[in-house]
Structure formats: C-alpha cells, structure tokens
Amino acid sequence: MMRRKEGGLGHRSRTTKSPASGRARLKVWVAMGSDSDLPIMQEAVRMLEEFGITAEVDVTSAHRTPEVTARLARAAEKNGFGAIIVGAGHAAHLAGVVAAHTILPVIGVPLPSSALQGLDALLATVQMPGGVPVATVAIGRSGAQNAGILAAQILATGDAGLRRRLHDYKAGLAAKVIARNRALKRAGNRPAS
C-alpha cells in the first residue's frame, strides 16, 4: 500500500514489461502537497490502476520540502516515469515547480482545500509563464479522475494495448449513459427513487 511520508518516496512497485513491445512500461508519478490531499488524488491512482498503469505516490511540498521536491522531479525521467500528475491546494506552486525540473509532461490538479475552494489553486496551477507548461484539469475529484485518464492517454501514444483499454473505457461510458436513458424511459421519464 501507499506510504504517506512527506518528502520520502511513497508507494513503490516493480517496473513491468509490455508483452507486445518488450519495452519497459512507463509509470506515472503522482505527487501531492499534503497527505490531506490523498482522498481526492486517490481518484487519479484509481484510474491509472484501471488502465493497468503503475503509479507511485509521494507527498512532497513546494513550500515545506522544496529541495526534496526538486530532487524527486529531476529523478522522475530516469526512474521510468512517462508522465507526472501533481495535486495541490492553496497557493499551489507544486505542479509548476515540478515542471521546472523535468521535461516529462506534468498534469496539474487544483485542489479545493482552502477557504477559496480551489480557485486560488486553479489560478496558481494554470497560469504558468510561457516555456513551462502544466496541463491543468478541473478543480477536485473530477480533475483528479481526468488527470489519471489524461496520463493514460499520453502513455498510450506509444502503447497499443493501452489504446485498446482507453477505447473500451470510452465505450463503457457511452453504454452507461444509454442504459440510464433506457431506465429513465421505462420509469416514465421520472428519476429512479
């Protein structure tokens, strides 16, 4: 299971081989500013697991452990990661700081942990200066979920098996909506109680 040690490497898992290509599969690093962020960031991990992607999770803070954050970000490429998901709340500089130290794609998840309900984190994460991109998703749980899917889509550009799983996932989403619409019609257009 994941350890939630600030600054230390959290959940570790082995590098797996893609049966199709024989190449080492790329992992996704999931970093967050505090263990209080974990209940929401767990959504990103859940999506990655659904697509069979290995996730490693760390708590590391741009403000409280700046050196550790820089070291982990610099090491990510050689440690076998293909994409990075970063969640933080308040004055959320973590995604930008990680992006400053790596050429891997960084997905930022603004978290609603402050009195401003994530609007502060959204602006801090999305408003990056030219040259240092952070692909920012929605505030909170949907954002964390989409960050997991987006990371899978990034890795899928080089992985046919993962592309198939993403096609299946999309087909599953559509099937659910169609089934709900049928149920609504059966219930005479009334919501199920």
Ligand code: AIR
């Ligand atoms: N945070 C931690 N270090 C820098 C920032 N911006 C954020 C965390 C969390 C919030 O501050 O990402 O959302 C509150 O953290 P805590 O540890 O006080 O619960």
